Amino acid sequence: MAHPPPGKERAMVRPQLAVGVLCWAASVVPVVAAERHVSPRGDDANPGTEAAPFRTLGKACELAGPGDTVYVGAGKYRETLRPARSGEAGRPIRFQPKAGERVVLAGTELVTGPWEVHQGRVYRLQTALRFTQLFVDGRMMPEARWPNTPPGDLMAYNRAAAGEGTGYEVLADPNLPPGDWTGGVVLIWPGQRWVSGTRRITEYRPGESLRFDRTFEAEKKDQYHASDPYQPRAGNPYVLMGSLAGLDSPGEWHLDEATGTLYLWTEAGDSPASHEVEVKQRDYACDLSKLSFVEIRGLEIGGAGVSMADAQGCLLEDCRLRYVQHVRDWGAGQPPPPRNIITGQDNEWRRCLIDGAATTGLQIGGEGNRLTNSIIHDVNYTGSWLGGLDLGRSTGAVVSRCSVFRTGRDSIQHHGSKRIRLEYCDVYHTNMLNNDSGAMYCWGTDGEGGVIAYNWVHDNLGDSTVGIYLDNFSKNFIVHHNVVWNCTGSGIRLNSDALNHLVCNNTIQQVREPFGTYCYANYTPTMLGTRIVNNLVNEALHPGSAAQFVQGDLGPELHHNGPGAVDRDGYPTAGSAAVDAGVVVEGLTEGFLGEAPDLGAYEHGGERWVAGADWKDPDAPPAPPHDLAYAPRGPISEETMVAEGLAVWLDAADAATLEVGPGGAVTAWRDKSPGRHVARPGNATGSVKRVEAALNGKPVVRGDGTGNLRIGDLQSEPAALTVFVVSQALEAAGPPWQRVIAGFTGEGKEWELPSWMVLRPEGEKPASYPARLYTVQQRSGASLGRITVLGASASDGQCLAGDVAEVLVFTRTLRFDELEAVERYLKGKWGIAD
Numbered sequence: 001m002a003h004p005p006p007g008k009e010r011a012m013v014r015p016q017l018a019v020g021v022l023c024w025a026a027s028v029v030p031v032v033a034a035e036r037h038v039s040p041r042g043d044d045a046n047p048g049t050e051a052a053p054f055r056t057l058g059k060a061c062e063l064a065g066p067g068d069t070v071y072v073g074a075g076k077y078r079e080t081l082r083p084a085r086s087g088e089a090g091r092p093i094r095f096q097p098k099a100g101e102r103v104v105l106a107g108t109e110l111v112t113g114p115w116e117v118h119q120g121r122v123y124r125l126q127t128a129l130r131f132t133q134l135f136v137d138g139r140m141m142p143e144a145r146w147p148n149t150p151p152g153d154l155m156a157y158n159r160a161a162a163g164e165g166t167g168y169e170v171l172a173d174p175n176l177p178p179g180d181w182t183g184g185v186v187l188i189w190p191g192q193r194w195v196s197g198t199r200r201i202t203e204y205r206p207g208e209s210l211r212f213d214r215t216f217e218a219e220k221k222d223q224y225h226a227s228d229p230y231q232p233r234a235g236n237p238y239v240l241m242g243s244l245a246g247l248d249s250p251g252e253w254h255l256d257e258a259t260g261t262l263y264l265w266t267e268a269g270d271s272p273a274s275h276e277v278e279v280k281q282r283d284y285a286c287d288l289s290k291l292s293f294v295e296i297r298g299l300e301i302g303g304a305g306v307s308m309a310d311a312q313g314c315l316l317e318d319c320r321l322r323y324v325q326h327v328r329d330w331g332a333g334q335p336p337p338p339r340n341i342i343t344g345q346d347n348e349w350r351r352c353l354i355d356g357a358a359t360t361g362l363q364i365g366g367e368g369n370r371l372t373n374s375i376i377h378d379v380n381y382t383g384s385w386l387g388g389l390d391l392g393r394s395t396g397a398v399v400s401r402c403s404v405f406r407t408g409r410d411s412i413q414h415h416g417s418k419r420i421r422l423e424y425c426d427v428y429h430t431n432m433l434n435n436d437s438g439a440m441y442c443w444g445t446d447g448e449g450g451v452i453a454y455n456w457v458h459d460n461l462g463d464s465t466v467g468i469y470l471d472n473f474s475k476n477f478i479v480h481h482n483v484v485w486n487c488t489g490s491g492i493r494l495n496s497d498a499l500n501h502l503v504c505n506n507t508i509q510q511v512r513e514p515f516g517t518y519c520y521a522n523y524t525p526t527m528l529g530t531r532i533v534n535n536l537v538n539e540a541l542h543p544g545s546a547a548q549f550v551q552g553d554l555g556p557e558l559h560h561n562g563p564g565a566v567d568r569d570g571y572p573t574a575g576s577a578a579v580d581a582g583v584v585v586e587g588l589t590e591g592f593l594g595e596a597p598d599l600g601a602y603e604h605g606g607e608r609w610v611a612g613a614d615w616k617d618p619d620a621p622p623a624p625p626h627d628l629a630y631a632p633r634g635p636i637s638e639e640t641m642v643a644e645g646l647a648v649w650l651d652a653a654d655a656a657t658l659e660v661g662p663g664g665a666v667t668a669w670r671d672k673s674p675g676r677h678v679a680r681p682g683n684a685t686g687s688v689k690r691v692e693a694a695l696n697g698k699p700v701v702r703g704d705g706t707g708n709l710r711i712g713d714l715q716s717e718p719a720a721l722t723v724f725v726v727s728q729a730l731e732a733a734g735p736p737w738q739r740v741i742a743g744f745t746g747e748g749k750e751w752e753l754p755s756w757m758v759l760r761p762e763g764e765k766p767a768s769y770p771a772r773l774y775t776v777q778q779r780s781g782a783s784l785g786r787i788t789v790l791g792a793s794a795s796d797g798q799c800l801a802g803d804v805a806e807v808l809v810f811t812r813t814l815r816f817d818e819l820e821a822v823e824r825y826l827k828g829k830w831g832i833a834d
Helices: 057-063 816-830
Strands: 035-038 069-072 075-077 093-097 103-106 108-110 116-119 122-126 134-136 139-141 170-172 185-188 197-205 209-212 237-241 253-256 261-264 277-280 284-287 294-297 300-302 305-308 315-317 320-325 348-350 353-357 362-364 370-372 375-379 398-400 403-407 421-423 426-428 435-442 446-453 456-460 463-470 474-480 483-487 492-494 502-504 507-511 531-533 557-559 646-651 658-660 666-670 678-683 689-695 698-704 708-711 719-729 739-744 756-759 769-782 786-789 801-810
Touching: 035 057, 057 069, 103 284, 134 261, 284 300, 305 320, 426 435, 435 456, 456 463, 463 474, 463 483, 507 816, 658 689, 678 786, 689 801, 719 739, 719 756, 719 816, 739 801, 756 769, 769 816, 786 801, 801 816
Parallel strands: 035 069, 069 093, 075 103, 093 294, 103 300, 284 305, 294 315, 300 320, 315 348, 320 353, 348 370, 353 375, 370 398, 375 403, 398 421, 403 426, 421 446, 426 456, 435 463, 446 474, 456 483, 463 492, 474 502, 483 507, 502 531, 531 557
Antiparallel strands: 108 277, 116 122, 122 261, 134 139, 134 277, 170 209, 185 197, 185 237, 197 209, 253 261, 646 801, 658 666, 666 678, 678 708, 689 698, 698 801, 708 786, 719 769, 719 801, 739 756, 739 786
C-alpha cells in the first residue's frame, strides 16, 4: 500500500552545533602552508611541531590556515574538531593521522566513580552526566527494556505485540510486565507499521494497559486513505524502555535522572570497574558547517557524527564512523535530525564506513554533493520514517559504488530529490523492522531526469519490501540496467500517478511480481508517458493485470519485456530468449552485440559489471550469496506437480479421492500428497457435498455455512508455509467471518502465528465472489496444526457457504518460478483469469 510521509514535508535540517573546542582566533594566520602536530602526550603551550606537539585538536584548529596539514598522533580525543576558518580552493586545510597511527574522535565521556552492588549482579554509581546511550568496552549496550534483547545485533531485537483494545490513546496487552513503567518510553510501530513513533508512558497497569502521554491521532486527517493507517491497533509491535523495572538481563542499564544513579549489569556479570564505561555526550566529532575546503582523512569516529551543513568543497575520506547518532524518545512528527549531514555544495565522502545510527546514517542535501565507494549498514535501528541513506531535497547528488544494507526502513530514500544519480550500488537487507517500503524509495517526487542505474537490489526480505519503489505522484525518473532479485514485494513499483518514467533493461528475478502499481481511491490511475521496455523478468509478468500496470489509454508504453534464462550472476546464458530480443533505446543501448539489444541489465558477451564498494567492513555480517540462476520452466501437470514439501493436496476434480454418501454428502476427502491424509466432516455431518460441473465443468466441494472438513493434527513446529486454495461463492450467504481454510495449533489466537487462515471476502458481511485463487506464503513461524477446510479450525463456527475446488499446502516457501508454475496450473485447470 502506498503511503506519503507522515505530517508535513520536512525542511532541510540545519542542526544546532554541539559545543566544540574551538575559540575563533584573533591572531593573524601565516600565509605560508605549515605542518602542525597533535598528540595526547603534547601540550597546548608547545609550538605544535612534530617534536613538540599540541595536546588538543582545538589548539591546532585555532591556528590552522589554508594549505596547512594537521598530523594527529595515536589516541582517543574527546572533543569536537572545528576549524577556525576555511581553506581555499587548491589550498585546503587537512587533518590526518600520523603515518601508521590510529586516531579516534569520540563523542563520549568516561563514567568514573565508585561502583557498588545494587542487587544481584546489578551495580550502581552516582553521576552528574545525562545520556541515553552507553558503551562498555566500545560496544553499545541496550537500555533496560521489555522484551529483553541481548547486546550485539542492532537490527534484530525482540518486540511485543499490542493486544485488543489498543488505539490512539491506550496500548492494551495482557502480557505487560510487572513493575512501574510510568514515565518510561514506548516505541511502537502503529497501524500499518510503515513508521515507528514514541510516547511517554502514563497510567501504567501491569497485565492490562498503558496510556500514551499524547495521542497518536493526527490533527489533519490522511487525505489518501479511507481509514487512518497510523492508528495503533492490535498486533502492532512495541518495546518498553526507560524504567529500572526492566533491568533484568545481562548488558542492560538504566539511568535515574532524578537521582543521578546509573545502574548497570555487565554482560559478564562482573563489576563495571573492570571495564571502560562510556556515555554519549556530544553530537558531533567533526563540525565543518559553513566552512569551505577542509579535508579530513583516516580518522575513526565513535559515538558522534560529522556535520558538513552548508559547507563547500569539503572532503571526508577513509574514515570509519560507528554509532553516529542515537535517540530513543522524540516528539510529535519527525524524529530528531540526523547527525551525519552534508548540505551546501560540492562536498564528498569517499571510502567511508557508517555503522550504527538510530535514524538515518547520512543525510545528503544541497547541490552536487557525493558519496562514493562507501559502506552504510545497521542504521535506522528505531524504524523511523527516514532511510538508511537520505537524499531528501538534494539536487544533483551522486551516490556511486556504495554498499547499503541492514536498515530499519528504506535503504536509500530520496523524497524531493532532483537530477540525482544512484549508480553501481549494492543494496540489500532493507526494511528489517517496518512494513511496506523499498530498498530505493521516494514519494511525490519529480526526479527531473534522475537516474537509478547499474545497481544490485536484492534479498530484501522484510514485510512487503519492494526493490526500486517510485511511490505515488513521482515522475521523470530513468531506471535502467539494475538487477533486482529476491524481494518480498514487487521488483519495481510505479504507483500512480507514475508519469514519464523510462524503465528499461532491468533484470528482475525471484520476486512475486516483477512490476506493481497502485492508485489511491478517488484518483484516476495513470502511467501516461512512462515507457517500460527491454526488461528481463520472470514469468509472473502479466501485462493485462491492473495490479502491475495501469490499463487502457492512460497505461504505459509496454513492450519487449519477457523471460529468459540467466546464470547464477544474472547474465543471459547462451541461447537465452533474452539475447537479441530487445529494441534500441537511444542513449542507453549503444554498443550492443548481435542483431539487437538483449533484454535485461547485462548484454550476453558484454561487460560483467559489478556493484557496491570495492572493500568490506570485516565486522559486518556477510552479504548473501548470489544465486539468480533461472530458466523459464514449462507448464506443470498433475504428474509433474512440485513435490518437495507438499504436505496436503485435495482435488475435487479427482473423483477417486472423494467418498460420497447419500445426497452427495462428502464423508472423506483423500489427500494426494505423500502423507495420504484424510479430511473428514468435523461437524454438521452431511452438510458438505460434492457438486458436479460447478466450476469450469468440474466438480467442487460445497459447504452450506454449517459444516466443514478437517484433517487431524499435522506438523506443529513453526516453519515456512505456502498455501494455494481455489474457491468461489456464488451467493452472499452464511455467517460472518467465514473461513475458506484455516490451520490451528491449539494454542493462542487462530488469527495469529503460528496459526493461519484464509478469510472469505467482506468478512463481516459476506459477499459473493467468482472463482479465484488464494495464495499465501509465510517465510517462517507458521505451523500446519489442525487443518480445516470450509471453516474455522479453533472452533466449529465460521463455516463457508461456498465452494472449494482444490487445496495445496507446502511446508516451505516455494521459489518464485515454482510458485508461478503452480498458479498457472491451477488457473488453467479451473478457468481462472489473471
